[in-house]
Amino acid sequence: MARPRTFDCDEVIVKASYLFTRQGFAATTMDQLAATTGASLHSLYADYGGKKGLFEATLKTYLTEDIIRGVMAPLLAEGAGFEDLQRFFDDLAQVAKSGERDASCLICLTMMRMDDDDPELRGVVQAYLQIVDQAFRNVLGNAKQAGAARADLDIAKSAAFLTGILLGLNLYLRSPAGAERIEDYLSAALASLH
C-alpha cells in the first residue's frame, strides 16, 4: 500500500550504537546517523521522535541484546560457575589486547556522560547494574555451593566488587594504558576471589 523502507530497522540500531559508542551522544550528528544507518533523516524522526529517542532506543536494545543475551548470558545461565567467570574475564582481557577503543560498553559511557538526571537514562543504567549484579551473584553462589570458593565468601559484597571491576575495565579501555596493564588488573581481580 505504500512505499517500502529502504533500510533495515534493526540495522539502524546496530549502526547507531556503533556511532554513539565511538563518538558519544553530543558529537554524533543526525546527518551522520542518517548517512551511516541508511535511513533518511525524516524516517529517524518519524520512528524515534528525535535524537534523544533514537539514543534511548539504542541503549535499550544494547542492554537486552548485547549485554543480557550477549556477554552476560553465560554468567546468568543456571549453574554457571567459576570456570565461566574465568572465561568471562579471559574474553575481556582478549578485548583489551585487541586494543579496540570502542569496545567499551555503551551503558558505561552513558553513566559517565549523563549530565542531568535524566530518569529515562537512569533507568537503563540501573537495569544494567542490576543485571550485572545478578549475574555475579549467580556465579558466586554456585561456586560457593560447589566448594570452589571460600565458605565465608560474602556473595553480595563480592558481586559489588566484581561490578566495580567491570566498570574499572571500561575506563581502563578508554585510557592510554597498555594491554598488559589491563591484563594484570583483571587477573589480580579474579585471583583475589580464590
Place this chain on the structure above:
Amino acid sequence: MARPRTFDCDEVIVKASYLFTRQGFAATTMDQLAATTGASLHSLYADYGGKKGLFEATLKTYLTEDIIRGVMAPLLAEGAGFEDLQRFFDDLAQVAKSGERDASCLICLTMMRMDDDDPELRGVVQAYLQIVDQAFRNVLGNAKQAGAARADLDIAKSAAFLTGILLGLNLYLRSPAGAERIEDYLSAALASLH
C-alpha cells in the same frame, strides 16, 4: 596603569573545574563559565585563548593541585605504607557516602569523554596514570619491605590493580548504585591485598 581585573585568576580555574566536572566539556557553555567564574567573556578569551585552552589549563591545574598535591600526596610521600592506603580508601568511601556525584575525578571524566585523539588531553591523562601508578608502587613497595604485605606480592601488577580500582570507583560514583555497594567494593578491593 590600567584597569584591574575584577576576578581572581585562581578562582577561575577552581570554578571552571567544578563546572566541567559537573556537566562535562561539551555541555558547559562559555557564558556559564563567565557567569560562574566572575570573569568576563572577553577576559577568558584573552587569558586562555578559548574554551579548549581554558579546559586544558583547568585539567593541568587539577592534576597538579588536586591530584598530586591533594589526594595522592599521602601515598606519594616517602615511607607511605599500608595504613596510608587504608586511610586513602576510607576517605574515598567517605566521599561515596556523602553522595556527591561531582566528586568524581575530572581527568577520569576526560578519559571517558575524549572523542578524538587529542594529544594535549592524552598527555594529561597519561601523566595522571603515571602518578597514580607511582603512588601505589610506593606504598606497596614500602609495605612489602616492612613485611605488611605478602613477600611474593607483585608490585607492578598490584599497582595496576589498584589503579583500575580507582577508575572503577569513578564510574561507580556516577552511577545510581548506592553508597553501601561502593563501600563493599572498596573494602573488598583493599582486603584482597592482605
Place this chain on the structure above:
DNA sequence: CCGGTTACGAAACGATAATTCTGTTACCAA
C-alpha cells in the same frame, strides 16, 4: 587632572546542527 592602558559589558557574527517542511517518488491494492 589627564592620557594611556587594560578590563568590562553587550551586542553581533558565523558556524554547526537539531528539527521541520515541501515536493517528489515508489509501491500496492483495487
Place this chain on the structure above:
DNA sequence: TTGGTAACAGAATTATCGTTTCGTAACCGG
C-alpha cells in the same frame, strides 16, 4: 491503470554557542 499511503531527498528554519568586535569604564603614573 490509478489512487492513496508512506518514504525519500534536500532545502528551509530555528536555536545554540563559540568567538569577535566595539564602545565604555576604571585605574594609575605623571
